[in-house]
Amino acid sequence: MKRPVEITFAQAINEGLHQAMAASDEVIxxxxxxxxxxxxxxxxxxxxxxxxxxxxxxxxxENAMTxxxxxxxxxxxxxxxxxxxxxxxxxxxxxLVNSAAKWHYMFGGKRSVxxxxxxxxxxxxxxxxxxxxxxxxxxAHIPGLKVVMPSSPADAKGLLRASIDDNNPVVFLEHRWLHxxxxxxxxxxxxxxxxSECRVxxxxxxxxxxxSSYLTIEALHAVRRLREEGVQAELIDLxxxxxxxxxxxxxxxxxxxxxxxxxxxxAFGSVAGTIVARVASDLFSHLRAAPLYLTMPDVPxxxxxxxxxxxxxxxxxxxxxxxxxxxxxxxxxxxxxxxGHHDVPGQWFAGPF
Amino acid sequence: MAEGSDTEKIMRALYLxxxxxxxxxxxxxxxxMRCPVHFxxxxxxxxxxxxxxMRRDDLAVSSHRAHAxxxxxxxxxxxxxxxxxxxxxxxxxxxxxxxxxxxxSVGFKGSTAIVGNTIPIGxxxxxxxxxxxxxxxxxxxxxxxxxxxxxxxxxVNFAAVQRLPVLxxxxxxxxxxxxxxxxxxxxxxxxxxxxxxxxxxxxxxxGNDVAATYKLMHAVIAEMxxxxxxxxxxxxxxxxxxxxxPADDDHLGYRAQGECAEWKKRAPVxxxxxxxxENEGWSAARLEALRNEVLADIARDFAWVxxxxxxPRPDAYREVYAEDAGKSVGQNTMESAA
Numbered sequence: 001m002k003r004p005v006e007i008t009f010a011q012a013i014n015e016g017l018h019q020a021m022a023a024s025d026e027v028i029x030x031x032x033x034x035x036x037x038x039x040x041x042x043x044x045x046x047x048x049x050x051x052x053x054x055x056x057x058x059x060x061x062e063n064a065m066t067x068x069x070x071x072x073x074x075x076x077x078x079x080x081x082x083x084x085x086x087x088x089x090x091x092x093x094x095x096l097v098n099s100a101a102k103w104h105y106m107f108g109g110k111r112s113v114x115x116x117x118x119x120x121x122x123x124x125x126x127x128x129x130x131x132x133x134x135x136x137x138x139x140a141h142i143p144g145l146k147v148v149m150p151s152s153p154a155d156a157k158g159l160l161r162a163s164i165d166d167n168n169p170v171v172f173l174e175h176r177w178l179h180x181x182x183x184x185x186x187x188x189x190x191x192x193x194x195x196s197e198c199r200v201x202x203x204x205x206x207x208x209x210x211x212s213s214y215l216t217i218e219a220l221h222a223v224r225r226l227r228e229e230g231v232q233a234e235l236i237d238l239x240x241x242x243x244x245x246x247x248x249x250x251x252x253x254x255x256x257x258x259x260x261x262x263x264x265x266x267a268f269g270s271v272a273g274t275i276v277a278r279v280a281s282d283l284f285s286h287l288r289a290a291p292l293y294l295t296m297p298d299v300p301x302x303x304x305x306x307x308x309x310x311x312x313x314x315x316x317x318x319x320x321x322x323x324x325x326x327x328x329x330x331x332x333x334x335x336x337x338x339x340g341h342h343d344v345p346g347q348w349f350a351g352p353f
Numbered sequence: 354m355a356e357g358s359d360t361e362k363i364m365r366a367l368y369l370x371x372x373x374x375x376x377x378x379x380x381x382x383x384x385x386m387r388c389p390v391h392f393x394x395x396x397x398x399x400x401x402x403x404x405x406x407m408r409r410d411d412l413a414v415s416s417h418r419a420h421a422x423x424x425x426x427x428x429x430x431x432x433x434x435x436x437x438x439x440x441x442x443x444x445x446x447x448x449x450x451x452x453x454x455x456x457x458s459v460g461f462k463g464s465t466a467i468v469g470n471t472i473p474i475g476x477x478x479x480x481x482x483x484x485x486x487x488x489x490x491x492x493x494x495x496x497x498x499x500x501x502x503x504x505x506x507x508x509v510n511f512a513a514v515q516r517l518p519v520l521x522x523x524x525x526x527x528x529x530x531x532x533x534x535x536x537x538x539x540x541x542x543x544x545x546x547x548x549x550x551x552x553x554x555x556x557x558x559x560g561n562d563v564a565a566t567y568k569l570m571h572a573v574i575a576e577m578x579x580x581x582x583x584x585x586x587x588x589x590x591x592x593x594x595x596x597x598x599p600a601d602d603d604h605l606g607y608r609a610q611g612e613c614a615e616w617k618k619r620a621p622v623x624x625x626x627x628x629x630x631e632n633e634g635w636s637a638a639r640l641e642a643l644r645n646e647v648l649a650d651i652a653r654d655f656a657w658v659x660x661x662x663x664x665p666r667p668d669a670y671r672e673v674y675a676e677d678a679g680k681s682v683g684q685n686t687m688e689s690a691a
Contacts (some may be wrong), residue, residue, distance in 0.1 A: 028484065054484065059514065064473040064507030067593060071477020071491075074462060075412065079477075092472060094504070098467050104675050108446020108453045112675035143673050167675035243674070297655055 003187060009150075010179040012157040013043040013118075017080065019189040020164045021051050024078065026165060028054045030065070031118070040082055041120070041179045055149035055304040062088055066095035066117070070169075073115045074103065079166055082118040086173070087130045089119055094166055103142035103255040112167040116160070121213070123264070124343035128303035130295060134264040134296070136212070137271045140242040146170040146195060147241040151216035153183035155239055158193025163346045166195060177263075178343035189350035198245040200252065204232035206326045207258035209318065210249065211274055212238040215262045221315035231326050232300030236318065241271055242294065248276070255277050257288035258325050270295045289325045294318065308343050359405035360633050363563060366401035367622045368647040373430055376651055377437065378599035385659070386437050388450035398621030399524055399625075400425030402566035405663025405690035406574050407492060410538035412460045412478045414471035415494040417452045418592075419464030422494045430654045440661035446672070447664040455601035460489075469495070469502030475660075476508045479517035479583070488578050491519045498529035500544055502536055506551070509585070513552040516582035520574070521548075523587045524560060524586070530596045530609040545587035553583045561616075563625040564632070588641045591616035633658075650654075 006017070025252040032052050034040060035048035035057055039043070040304065048055045050120045058065050062083065069079040084091045089096075096117070104112040121134045139147045156174070163170040202223045211219040216237045223233045234252050238244065253259050259279050263272035272293035279291050294313055302308055315336040322329045344349075368420065368597045374394045381390065393400070400421035407426055415422040425434055429444065436443030437451045445453050451537065452466040462478060465471050475493030482489050499505055523544060527534055538544075549555035560571050566588060573584050595602035595615060603613050629635035 056515075058509065059510055061504075061507030061511060063504045064476070064511060067470070067473025067504065067508070068477035068480055068511060070415075071474035071479075072473070072481045072484075073477070075478040075481025075491075077481045093466055095471060095473065098465065100468055102465070105673050106445060106449045106450055106453050108443065109672035109675075110445070110455050110457055112461070146674070257508075 001022055005184050006178065006182045007153060007185050008042075009153045009156045009181045009183070010042040012153040012183075012185045013160060013174065013185070014045050014187070016157040016160040017044065017047060018050065020080070020153070020161055020242040021047065021054065021256075023189060025054070026076065026078045027080060028056050028072065028077055029080045029082070030056045032058055032060060033084060034058075034082060040084060041176070043179070044082070044155065053091075062091040063095055066092035067099060069115045069117070070095060070099045070103065070113050073113045074111050078114045078116070079119065080116045080164060081122050081234060085122050085131050086119040086135060087133050089117070096145070096169075097142050101142045104168070106143055107301075110274045114167045115169045116163045116172055117170065118172045118174060120174050120176055121264070123214075123301065124177075124308060124345075125349065126303050126343070127301065128306070129300035130294060132301045135267050136171075136173055136241050137263070137269055137274075140271055141269070145242065148195065148239065149173045149174070149175075149177050149213040150239065150245060151178065151207050151211075151213050151237050153181060153250075154185045155193050155199075156189050159239060160197065162192045162195050165192070173213060177214045178217070180346065180348055181217070193239065196240045196243050196245050196247050198239050199237045200205075200234060200248065202235040202333060204234035205256055206232045207260055207322050208234045208236060208237045208249075208252040209322060210261040210272070212241060212260065212262070212271070213264060215264050218314040219318050222319035222333070225315070225319050225333060225336055226322055229323075229325060233322055238271075247276065250279070250283060255288045256279055256288055259291035260318070260325060261291070265340045266298045267293070267295040268298050292321060292325060294321055295346055305343060312342070314338065359567070360629060361643070363401050364569060364625060364629060364643060365647060366404040366425055367374055367625055368614070369396050369651070370397040370400060371425050372648050373434075374420060374422065376655055377434075378594070380655070381599040381670065387439060388437065388452070389597050390437060390451040390599070391418035391680065392419060392592070392594045392599060395620065396524060396526060396560070396561045396590045396617065396626075397421050398559045398590060399522060399588045401621070401625070402563045403492075403570060406567070406570055407460070408489065409460055410487075410493055412462050412475075412482070412489065413492040414463035414475040414478070415454075416461050416468065416471060416496060416499065417464070417466045418496070419453070419454050419494070423454045423456065423461050423464065426456070426461040426504070428458040428461045430456075430651070431657055432456060433619060434510045434654055434658040435661050438661070439659050439664070440658060441664045442661050446668060447464040448573045448668075455517065469499040469504045472502075473508045476512050476519050477518060479512060479519035480515065480662055483515070483517055487542070488580075489575065490516070491517070492579055493519060493521045495523050496519065496529070497523065497527065497534065497544065498537070499523075500534050509551050509583070510550060512583040516584050518577060518580070519583040519584065520577060523585065524590050525587055525593050526590050528592070528596070528608070531605070531642060532672040533607070545585060550583040553585055554581070555585040557586070557587040560590035561619045561621045561624060562626045567592075587591050589623075593617065615682040635666050
């Protein structure tokens with residue numbers, strides 16, 4: 001069956017799940033609503049029909065279902081669990097932190113936990129304080145976990161396959177604003193994107209911009225605009241947050257001498273903050289400007305349309321920050337403002353999900 | 354009535370668990386075992402009764418007070434002692450201590466320290482067994498305190514929904530650390546009846562009556578192997594020592610005067626010895642010989658562990674991730690481009 005070369009991020013996830021389940025009986029998939037009419041934003045279409053009891057809806061028991069995933073994993077399966085909002089998964093911290101992350105280490109390497117946990121993150125459209133949290137830094141803080149944040153359809157499929165193959169627990173963060181993104185995706189079931197390899201998306205010599213997930217898209221717009229104005233930014237998409245590909249990142253900053261790290265999470269203890277700290281301590285003599293990060297404020301996300309109007313940052317703020325680092329002067333980039341409503345990823349998005 | 358070989362396995366397990374625990378308690382004050390230890394003395398009965406009924410390919414998980422469960426399942430005594438001593442050869446690589454025991458060669462999949470933590474993990478093992486079409490069981494050891502954790506209800510619910518082959522063994526010893534049941538659960542509630550109302554078969558018994566526990570569980574487990582779904586079994590029992598550590602703590606006064614003495618009269622070991630003499634034709638000499646054999650093995654195990662080397666210090670940094678076995682993964686040692 002031939003499919004178009006370009007498919008959406010959600011279709012890429014779906015294709016990856018189909019291929020992973022076809023490749024091994026060990027792979028099972030479950031999550032609240034996995035076989036409901038919406039199929040987790042389309043990412044689990046036809047899985048139940050094709051794989052039967054290996055795909056199942058679940059009770060509203062996030063903590064136990066995470067532990068059940070750990071148990072199934074140490075019992076020889078490769079579970080893939082999904083939550084439509086990261087925030088609900090916060091009920092499962094005991095099983096994530098005390099069980100999944102620790103098992104291999106605290107039992108002397110006797111048994112690992114090949115568990116993939118898909119969590120959907122987002123922003124905007126009134127999701128508010130408890131439906132929009134980007135807690136990648138939390139997960140990355142726990143030794144033993146891997147944290148993955150794809151930004152393109154191809155990466156979504158390739159990183160998901162690599163995560164399911166991986167013998168460790170992986171927190172796989174999908175940004176809701178990316179699910180409709182189109183892109184070329186290799187159809188081959190052998191396609192993988194290795195974990196812990198970031199991608200240099202744009203080459204440049206003036207400043208290194210480090211992004212992940214949805215912010216990579218915003219950064220790409222900024223980098224292309226900056227290039228038109230003569231600033232050559234190097235854009236790095238982290239892809240895997242933990243364990244992080246430090247060599248690629250540090251090599252880039254050594255070359256450019258400038259770092260702008262982006263993070264969709266709150267500032268304190270952020271991934272971007274960790275990157276700035278490492279660069280400042282390891283590459284101090286190479287730096288031509290103080291390393292900088294752009295993150296969300298240390299404030300919960302408000303709900304109202306008006307309150308979120310200036311709450312997020314995107315391409316204009318990224319371009320302005322990079323410009324100031326390189327040129328030493330203020331400049332705004334109003335042409336990079338997104339058209340239409342500020343709180344939706346595109347016209348297709350009509351809410352409420 | 355137990356089969357002949359099973360009675361000996363049970364008696365052997367009772368001597369083993371009591372003997373090892375007393376051996377640890379006796380040596381603990383010397384300070385060589387530098388981790389929290391929760392003793393099973395007084396609570397040997399259920400594990401011993403199950404010892405001949407659990408197959409090697411049944412998969413068990415447990416809690417912080419796991420020594421009896423581990424030994425009842427047939428776990429290596431030496432590997433457990435080395436773990437508690439923090440020596441090379443520990444079952445968990447000297448990273449887990451008394452509260453994190455594992456012996457996969459006998460299906461003991463792990464015990465952990467957070468109350469209720471392994472309940473869903475045992476249910477997940479049951480899910481894996483069911484998906485593979487196995488007739489093995491997943492066995493979850495838990496206590497009366499774990500019943501109060503939300504994850505218990507979530508796990509029982511899922512096991513019931515999916516009809517998973519999970520055997521929940523609840524040892525109700527009446528206390529969580531120093532807190533009695535009174536402030537923790539409503540008066541008059543029967544744990545197993547409450548669980549029965551959640552939709553799974555539930556039974557209860559005197560966990561210090563080893564012969565009766567064996568008889569009950571013999572029937573329950575046979576039924577489970579034919580795919581009858583999950584079962585919850587509650588057994589009353591009592592810990593003789595303090596919550597954590599090798600000492601008596603009756604002087605603290607959190608347990609009623611004379612309560613511990615009363616429970617000691619119902620000691621599972623002595624009671625089963627009596628049962629074997631009166632009902633199975635065992636002589637005092639046969640019991641004595643078995644006991645001496647087990648204690649001699651235990652003495653050799655302690656001698657072995659005290660001669661074990663310490664683990665190499667770099668072991669602290671190994672195996673954070675599965676594919677990193679054998680190498681360090683700390684950020685400070687990560688290859689740097691600088």
